[in-house]
Amino acid sequence: MRDFSANHDWLSINTATIRKQAGAEVPLDRLIDQCAAAGVRAISPWRDQVAAVGLDKVAAQLKALGIGLSGYCRGGFFPAPDAAGLKAALEDNRRAIDEAKTLNAACLVLVVGALPGALNGKAAYTDLARARTEVRDGIAASLEYAREVGMPLAIEPLHPMQAADRACINTLEQSLDLCDELDAQQSGMLGVALDVYHTWWDPKLAQQIARAGDAKNTRLLAYHVCDWLTPTRDLLNDRGMMGDGVIELKKIRGWVEAAGFAGFSEVEIFSSLDWWQRSGEETLATCIERHRSVV
Amino acid sequence: MRDFSANHDWLSINTATIRKQAGAEVPLDRLIDQCAAAGVRAISPWRDQVAAVGLDKVAAQLKALGIGLSGYCRGGFFPAPDAAGLKAALEDNRRAIDEAKTLNAACLVLVVGALPGALNGKAAYTDLARARTEVRDGIAASLEYAREVGMPLAIEPLHPMQAADRACINTLEQSLDLCDELDAQQSGMLGVALDVYHTWWDPKLAQQIARAGDAKNTRLLAYHVCDWLTPTRDLLNDRGMMGDGVIELKKIRGWVEAAGFAGFSEVEIFSSLDWWQRSGEETLATCIERHRSVV
Numbered sequence: 001m002r003d004f005s006a007n008h009d010w011l012s013i014n015t016a017t018i019r020k021q022a023g024a025e026v027p028l029d030r031l032i033d034q035c036a037a038a039g040v041r042a043i044s045p046w047r048d049q050v051a052a053v054g055l056d057k058v059a060a061q062l063k064a065l066g067i068g069l070s071g072y073c074r075g076g077f078f079p080a081p082d083a084a085g086l087k088a089a090l091e092d093n094r095r096a097i098d099e100a101k102t103l104n105a106a107c108l109v110l111v112v113g114a115l116p117g118a119l120n121g122k123a124a125y126t127d128l129a130r131a132r133t134e135v136r137d138g139i140a141a142s143l144e145y146a147r148e149v150g151m152p153l154a155i156e157p158l159h160p161m162q163a164a165d166r167a168c169i170n171t172l173e174q175s176l177d178l179c180d181e182l183d184a185q186q187s188g189m190l191g192v193a194l195d196v197y198h199t200w201w202d203p204k205l206a207q208q209i210a211r212a213g214d215a216k217n218t219r220l221l222a223y224h225v226c227d228w229l230t231p232t233r234d235l236l237n238d239r240g241m242m243g244d245g246v247i248e249l250k251k252i253r254g255w256v257e258a259a260g261f262a263g264f265s266e267v268e269i270f271s272s273l274d275w276w277q278r279s280g281e282e283t284l285a286t287c288i289e290r291h292r293s294v295v
Numbered sequence: 296m297r298d299f300s301a302n303h304d305w306l307s308i309n310t311a312t313i314r315k316q317a318g319a320e321v322p323l324d325r326l327i328d329q330c331a332a333a334g335v336r337a338i339s340p341w342r343d344q345v346a347a348v349g350l351d352k353v354a355a356q357l358k359a360l361g362i363g364l365s366g367y368c369r370g371g372f373f374p375a376p377d378a379a380g381l382k383a384a385l386e387d388n389r390r391a392i393d394e395a396k397t398l399n400a401a402c403l404v405l406v407v408g409a410l411p412g413a414l415n416g417k418a419a420y421t422d423l424a425r426a427r428t429e430v431r432d433g434i435a436a437s438l439e440y441a442r443e444v445g446m447p448l449a450i451e452p453l454h455p456m457q458a459a460d461r462a463c464i465n466t467l468e469q470s471l472d473l474c475d476e477l478d479a480q481q482s483g484m485l486g487v488a489l490d491v492y493h494t495w496w497d498p499k500l501a502q503q504i505a506r507a508g509d510a511k512n513t514r515l516l517a518y519h520v521c522d523w524l525t526p527t528r529d530l531l532n533d534r535g536m537m538g539d540g541v542i543e544l545k546k547i548r549g550w551v552e553a554a555g556f557a558g559f560s561e562v563e564i565f566s567s568l569d570w571w572q573r574s575g576e577e578t579l580a581t582c583i584e585r586h587r588s589v590v
Contacts, residue, residue: 115541118525126541132498161456163496164525164541174498201458203427203469230413230459232530246410246421246459 001254004265004292011291012042012070014224014268015049018283020276028053029061031280036065038284042264044071044222047096050103059102070264071154071193071222072096072105076167077113078138079131081124085116086134093142097151106263107154107221108146109193110139111167118165131168139190140182147189154193154221155179161235162198172199172208179219186217194256195224195268197239200247209255218260225249225295226269237272241286243294253295265295296549299560299587306586307337307365309519309563310344313578315571323348324356326575331360333579337559339366339517342391345398354397364400365559366449366488366517367391371462372408373433374426376419380411381429388437392446401558402449402516403441404488405434406462413460426463434485435477442484449488449516450474456530457493467494467503474514481512489551490519490563492534495542504550513555520544520590521564532567536581538589548590560590 004010015031028049035043043062050058062069075096080086100108112135115123125131139153146153155175158167169175175192183190192212199205212219227245232238242249253265267287269275275283299305310326323344330338338357345353357364370391375381395403407430410418420426434448441448450470453462464470470487478485487507494500507514522540527533537544548560562582564570570578 115525118541121525123525123541126543128496128541128543159455160496161454161527161530164523164527168496170496170498201423201455201463201465203465228459230410230416230418232456232459235456235527235530246413246418246423248421248423 001257004295006292008039008288008291009041010264011040011288012044012264012266013040013284013287014044014073014266015046016073017267017269017275017287018280019049021278021280021283023277026280028058032058032061032065032067034280034284036067038288040067040284042068042070044069044073044109044266044268046073047099050099055099055102062103069103069105070266071107071109072100072103074109074111075142075153076110079113079116079134081116086138089138090141093138094145097142097146097149101149101151105151107152107191107193109154109156109222111156111158112139112169114162114166114168115164123164128168135168136178136182139178143182143190147187152189152191152221154191156193156195157198159198171202171204172212173204176208176211176219186219188217191219191221193222193224194220196247196249196252197224197226197228200228200252205252206255209259213260215260220256220259220261222266223253223256223261223263224266224268226267233273237270239269239271241269241275242267242290249295265291267291296552299590301587303334303583303586304336305559306335306583307339307559307561308335308579308582309339309368309561310341311368312562312564312570312582313575314341314344316573316575316578318572321575323353327353327356327360327362329575329579331362333583335362335579337363337365339364339368339404339561339563341368342394345394350394350397357398364398365561366402366404367395367398367400369404369406370437370448371405374408374411374429374463376411381433384433385436388433389440392437392441392444396444396446400446402447402486402488404449404451404517406451406453407434407464409457409461409463410459418459423463430463431473431476434473438477438485442482447484447486447516449486451488451490452493454493466497466499467507468499471503471506471514481514483512486514486516488517488519489515491542491544491547492519492521492523495523495547500547501550504554508555510555515551515554515556517561518548518551518556518558519561519563521562528568532565534564534566536564536570537562537585544590560586562586
């Protein structure tokens with residue numbers, strides 16, 4: 001297992017972590033400058049943040065600063081109540097793949113979607129198996145284009161508490177089953193973004209991580225860290241800083257590295273009650289300190 | 296699949312559903328009278344509610360009214376930071392088994408516990424595998440006594456969002472693996488309480504329910520219903536009334552009955568924001584109507 005204690009060379013910042021500072025939204029170009037000032041070598045930005053600043057401008061800024069992308073957030077949301085919706089989702093994913101390529105991301109992260117409409121409080125249908133079929137078909141179609149372009153797709157299993165509204169792929173096992181089905185040859189173009197927040201509870205986690213690969217070829221394309229707080233006060237925006245919760249971070253990273261993952265450890269914290277109320281500098285400094293001590 | 300549309304013979308009320316009415320706690324003897332008045336044939340009460348009224352008094356009231364127990368809530372909470380804590384948990388579970396027997400419950404439901412102390416915000420340890428081992432050992436020890444007394448134990452897999460603080464058994468597969476390990480002979484003394492709220496999201500749900508048994512012998516000892524709301528505003532107390540959310544209740548009951556379950560459909564709704572603010576009569580009438588129409 002790599003030693004993270006001496007520096008933060010393998011730290012990436014998912015820009016959701018600092019997108020709000022002192023309660024206010026901060027534009028991506030400013031976030032990137034803050035990361036550069038903190039010596040952060042990689043980030044993972046969100047599409048809306050990139051669009052607000054401008055794709056080419058962001059690409060140029062990253063290049064000038066020598067900052068890479070451990071991933072790009074996000075494609076997915078494949079299910080829809082009708083054919084037009086399914087088609088629109090595929091087109092949107094194609095655009096996301098293009099953007100990821102322009103930014104030279106390590107992968108496009110897929111939050112696959114779930115019951116269409118549920119995120120707005122009214123599911124258009126409740127047939128979970130149908131949603132999962134639409135997700136499989138959507139990934140299969142997007143993968144064709146991703147292969148052409150050369151942009152790996154990373155399925156992110158989301159916590160089961162988000163199965164209705166955000167992602168109906170909810171375990172690593174389910175993700176890997178899908179990878180095996182759609183990319184049996186293990187081409188490297190389809191894999192998994194493993195976030196400890198979503199998966200730490202899984203009794204099959206160690207077993208399934210081991211299944212994901214080895215040093216020669218791994219399905220693990222991204223690794224996200226934060227922590228699970230007790231109590232957790234919100235289903236979406238109450239993630240903890242690494243070390244402040246109960247997730248066994250070093251143990252899980254050991255499993256992940258043994259399964260061939262050698263990339264960045266990406267901090268992704270949604271925290272409306274705590275970290276989004278602080279300054280970006282304080283949050284970044286804490287990420288760096290915890291990366292070296294507890295990740 | 297049984298037809299529930301003509302009556303509510305197979306409805307059970309978990310007394311948590313009506314324990315608060317118009318925002319105020321209501322004692323169990325009053326709840327039992329309300330259930331009797333509504334023609335409810337079975338309930339599942341909680342130990343603290345029973346203790347507040349008195350075990351023998353509750354047993355006599357239930358007998359006089361001809362109301363049975365689809366389950367008794369709850370044993371479990373086995374993990375502890377030290378030997379004294381582990382021993383105390385076993386003793387407490389022995390008492391719970393005795394109470395369940397006095398009340399002639401169909402089973403004692405086990406909410407098995409997780410990281411000790413996490414429920415109060417400070418985990419004594421974070422080794423999830425250790426907690427799971429302590430749970431296994433605790434169930435094994437309790438099962439010996441349960442066999443003597445003749446009180447089936449029903450492991451309740453809890454939603455992964457409660458893995459830190461309430462139960463580190465989080466899938467039906469994990470529950471059945473434990474049943475196979477501890478009761479290979481399928482004696483009927485160890486099984487599962489399947490709650491749709493905790494398990495509806497599971498991509499292996501249908502497969503694992505099918506594994507649970509058949510008409511001759513099933514591991515399914517209890518079946519709990521409510522609904523998953525979108526959005527869900529609280530991790531514990533925002534469960535929905537059947538039909539108000541996205542869970543495919545009839546589909547799941549079909550699977551459950553095909554796997555040999557022929558008991559009560561028990562309504563368990565924790566709802567601080569909605570149903571606990573209403574009258575018990577309104578909540579019970581709605582449970583009955585939904586039991587007949589959507590469960």
